[in-house]
Amino acid sequence: MQIAIVLFDRFTALDAVGPYEMLCRIPDAETIFVAERTGPVRNDAGSLQLVADRTLAEVPRPDIVVVPGGPGQTAQMENEELLGWLRAADAASTWTTSVCTGSLLLAAAGLLDGRRATSHWLALDSLAAFGAEPTGERVVTDGKFITAAGVSSGIDMALTLVGRVAGDRYAQAVQLGAEYDPQPPYDAGSPLKAPADLVEEMRGRSRFILR
Amino acid sequence: MQIAIVLFDRFTALDAVGPYEMLCRIPDAETIFVAERTGPVRNDAGSLQLVADRTLAEVPRPDIVVVPGGPGQTAQMENEELLGWLRAADAASTWTTSVCTGSLLLAAAGLLDGRRATSHWLALDSLAAFGAEPTGERVVTDGKFITAAGVSSGIDMALTLVGRVAGDRYAQAVQLGAEYDPQPPYDAGSPLKAPADLVEEMRGRSRFILR
Numbered sequence: 079m080q081i082a083i084v085l086f087d088r089f090t091a092l093d094a095v096g097p098y099e100m101l102c103r104i105p106d107a108e109t110i111f112v113a114e115r116t117g118p119v120r121n122d123a124g125s126l127q128l129v130a131d132r133t134l135a136e137v138p139r140p141d142i143v144v145v146p147g148g149p150g151q152t153a154q155m156e157n158e159e160l161l162g163w164l165r166a167a168d169a170a171s172t173w174t175t176s177v178c179t180g181s182l183l184l185a186a187a188g189l190l191d192g193r194r195a196t197s198h199w200l201a202l203d204s205l206a207a208f209g210a211e212p213t214g215e216r217v218v219t220d221g222k223f224i225t226a227a228g229v230s231s232g233i234d235m236a237l238t239l240v241g242r243v244a245g246d247r248y249a250q251a252v253q254l255g256a257e258y259d260p261q262p263p264y265d266a267g268s269p270l271k272a273p274a275d276l277v278e279e280m281r282g283r284s285r286f287i288l289r
Numbered sequence: 290m291q292i293a294i295v296l297f298d299r300f301t302a303l304d305a306v307g308p309y310e311m312l313c314r315i316p317d318a319e320t321i322f323v324a325e326r327t328g329p330v331r332n333d334a335g336s337l338q339l340v341a342d343r344t345l346a347e348v349p350r351p352d353i354v355v356v357p358g359g360p361g362q363t364a365q366m367e368n369e370e371l372l373g374w375l376r377a378a379d380a381a382s383t384w385t386t387s388v389c390t391g392s393l394l395l396a397a398a399g400l401l402d403g404r405r406a407t408s409h410w411l412a413l414d415s416l417a418a419f420g421a422e423p424t425g426e427r428v429v430t431d432g433k434f435i436t437a438a439g440v441s442s443g444i445d446m447a448l449t450l451v452g453r454v455a456g457d458r459y460a461q462a463v464q465l466g467a468e469y470d471p472q473p474p475y476d477a478g479s480p481l482k483a484p485a486d487l488v489e490e491m492r493g494r495s496r497f498i499l500r
Binding site (some may be wrong): 099237253255256261266267 | 301302303306307309310313314319320321322329334336337338339340342389409410427428438439440441442444445448449452457458460461462464465466467468469470471472473474475477478479480482483484487488490491
């Protein structure tokens with residue numbers, strides 16, 4: 079089974095590595111970071127580089143596609159090389175997935191028309207504008223499409239996918255191996271739970287964190 | 290403020306990138322991946338490469354030290370170049386932290402003698418053997434040392450640290466930006482919660498996941 083995780087300039091690191099850490103444990107999975115060109119790809123903060131081992135063209139038919147998000151997504155919305163690859167890869171994939179604003183790229187490729195999907199909470203309106211039907215859920219499955227909300231939600235998405243591909247017990251083993259028993263020190267991880275004035279402040283300058 | 294995240298061959302990717310994603314958002318933080326040599330460093334599964342931008346010697350006095358774990362930790366336990374750097378960096382740091390079996394490296398450097406600390410649940414006995422006092426908590430703070438349990442717990446550790454360094458409100462903003470409102474699809478993330486036979490199976494072959 080081949081799993082392709084797409085990288086592009088100014089992606090958000092945890093969007094890609096959260097799912098990677100879960101999916102790479104699937105038995106006999108070949109997990110590959112892909113990009114337009116091979117070599118280091120820099121993240122949104124500029125201080126992390128993850129290496130793309132293969133070009134998009136070299137991995138035309140992965141079984142699972144994972145599209146992370148990040149501020150760099152904006153510059154990819156009319157990149158026909160990437161969008162065309164997403165369409166062709168999706169035509170053959172078993173699962174097509176995204177994290178955060180990665181769903182906007184799937185939508186821009188025309189893959190989420192009329193589908194239930196999600197994205198970073200600050201990007202749900204944009205997702206609707208591109209033809210999807212946004213929901214407030216953290217992980218949304220519609221047919222073979224699994225989209226996740228912002229950044230860290232990719233871990234929950236991927237663990238869900240491990241269960242679908244390798245069974246519940248294997249997914250539990252992966253969860254236990256990663257000691258994924260989250261205990262955040264604050265309860266501000268969604269716009270429904272965070273202080274209202276903080277939510278408004280971040281809506282007002284939505285690149286505050288996702289710079 | 291300088292933050293150094295240590296890389297070594299066969300580290301676990303999420304151990305490093307989970308904390309990175311939180312800590313790199315600290316205002317005016319310079320977050321640097323460091324290793325014995327600069328260039329790509331390969332993770333435990335072999336399919337991910339993160340770039341070390343600076344050598345250990347080039348970053349001698351970071352304010353915050355982060356030591357991830359992973360199966361590659363074993364080969365570092367007598368690496369005097371790394372252990373010596375950890376001792377010298379710790380002598381000047383404000384915070385010295387670890388994720389997963391990274392605490393075994395801090396312990397091997399003699400930094401956790403008699404201190405309360407934690408590690409991956411499969412490594413707690415080893416941590417005691419190296420002179421620390423293991424606890425079952427997910428994030429343990431003892432003075433300026435903050436150690437985290439397995440893999441994903443580095444996110445909780447780092448968000449705790451963001452709060453200490455930049456204040457609760459800023460940490461909440463980082464949590465909201467990363468939409469860190471975890472909803473794991475299974476409840477098997479700790480040995481106290483996972484099916485008992487699965488815990489025993491993993492104890493029996495403790496490289497099952499952490500290969």
